[in-house]
Amino acid sequence: MxxxxxxxxxxxxxxxxxxxxxxxxxxxxxxxxxxxxxxxxxxxxxxxxxxxxxxxxxxxxxxxxxxxxxxxxxxxxxxxxxxxxxxxxxxxxxxxxxxxxxxxxxxxxPVEPRPRISSDRMLGYLTEYCQFHRPLESGLREVxxxxxxxxxxxxxxxxxxxxxxxxxxxxxxxxxxxxxxxxARRNRFGEYCRRRFRHARAYAATRSPRISLLQAVPLSIALPFVRTGRVLRHAFRLKKLRGAGLRLLPAIFLAETCWSAGEFIGYLTRRPGNLAALD
Missing domain, CATH: 3.90.550.10 (Spore Coat Polysaccharide Biosynthesis Protein SpsA; Chain A)
Structure with missing residues (x-):
């Protein structure tokens, strides 16, 4: 064994x-x-x-x-x-x-996309995992x-x-x-956006230390742009991901907007939503 x-x-x-x-x-x-x-x-x-x-x-x-x-x-x-x-x-x-x-x-x-991955799978990879593609960016602190x-x-x-x-x-x-x-996870776009919302809400509701609504409002407005920019920065490190990053840019921005909305609701209500739905 x-x-x-x-x-x-x-x-x-x-x-x-x-x-x-x-x-x-x-x-x-x-x-x-x-x-x-x-x-x-x-x-x-x-x-x-x-x-x-x-x-x-x-x-x-x-x-x-x-x-x-x-x-x-x-x-x-x-x-x-x-x-x-x-x-x-x-x-x-x-x-x-x-x-x-x-x-x-x-x-x-590292976490990398399966070869010949489809666009619906690539969206999830780019928004969640492209920073973990080899070679890693110098100074990466995420896991x-x-x-x-x-x-x-x-x-x-x-x-x-x-x-x-x-x-x-x-x-x-x-x-x-x-x-x-x-x-290689398959993601239907509408369901993926709902998934991003659910995860962000649960994250914000249980975040420690908590932030005030005065901080949460401007943060939620800026966050889709910040997160989308971060995805593109990591994607553009690698020639094989650049085209997908540009092609999926509108979908990436909408998915990250849903994440931002989920964070705001989590900060506002302090309720994580249905945890059983987190997938």
Whole structure:
């Protein structure tokens, strides 16, 4: 049994056969501990014996991650999303770092788009993950919410996985360049905008320290322009992303406007909305 377990979460439909194939291509051994947490209605009828399937009704994505993490017994746990599986060579690269150093704050790897990704998938990649494409921008301080590997004890006893909380506690994982995850999540535009709104509302409602409405109003007005500019800056670092960034500019701006609106509602009401809908 490997020292590294995989905690994979997914909301909505997913393809168990495709995911297993992708894990094998990434070098995950057949006897590795793999936990997948999903919605009850999408539990596969005959999952492979190499997978442990978990479900919880009405759980958010972050609660599903917590469920998969809690079920793991290995000394190290990888946080992954079923729609951003690890790339070939991922398992060897991560286990090599664990065996070589075993950094107590863990490791993270790049997140890049799957080859020949469609526009509806590229929108989500650009707005959420393009800053994690190799080569990284010098001085990048962010860490992705998936493709993160930590010692089991670093997760604590919480039943919900929160990258933000871990970073606020001082978590400082190290970058492993050869351990990429490949983003391929399908996003219908209207639903994606609603998703951005939901996540931003939950983020703002639980943000610490809180900000006043006098700060929130101008921040919410400026935020779509700031966030869109940031996406374009990261996209323009890479020739392969520039065209997509320009082509999807109106959609990026609208998605970031929905994020800004969600933040404002979160600051205004201090209510995170339906957490079970966070996906």
């Amino acid at each position: 490997s020292c590294l377990a995989l905690a994979i979460a997914v909301k909505g439909e997913w393809d168990v056969v495709q995911l297993v194939d992708e894990l094998r291509l990434a070098g995950v051994p057949i006897n590795a501990e793999v936990h997948i947490a999903c919605d009850p209605q999408f539990v596969p009828a005959n999952p492979p014996q190499s997978l442990s399937i978990h479900c919880a009704p009405g759980a958010s994505l972050f609660e599903l991650w917590g469920l998969a993490i809690s079920a793991s017994t290995a000394s190290w746990v990888a946080v992954l999303h079923a729609d951003a599986p690890p790339a070939p060579g991922w398992f060897a690269a991560m286990t090599r770092e664990i065996e070589r150093e075993g950094w107590s704050d863990g490791y993270w790897g 992705p919410g998936s493709n993160l590997i930590l010692p089991r004890e670093r997760f604590g006893e919480s039943k919900t996985f929160s990258k933000t909380s871990l970073l606020q506690e001082g978590l400082s994982p190290r970058f492993v360049e050869d351990a990429a995850a490949l983003y």
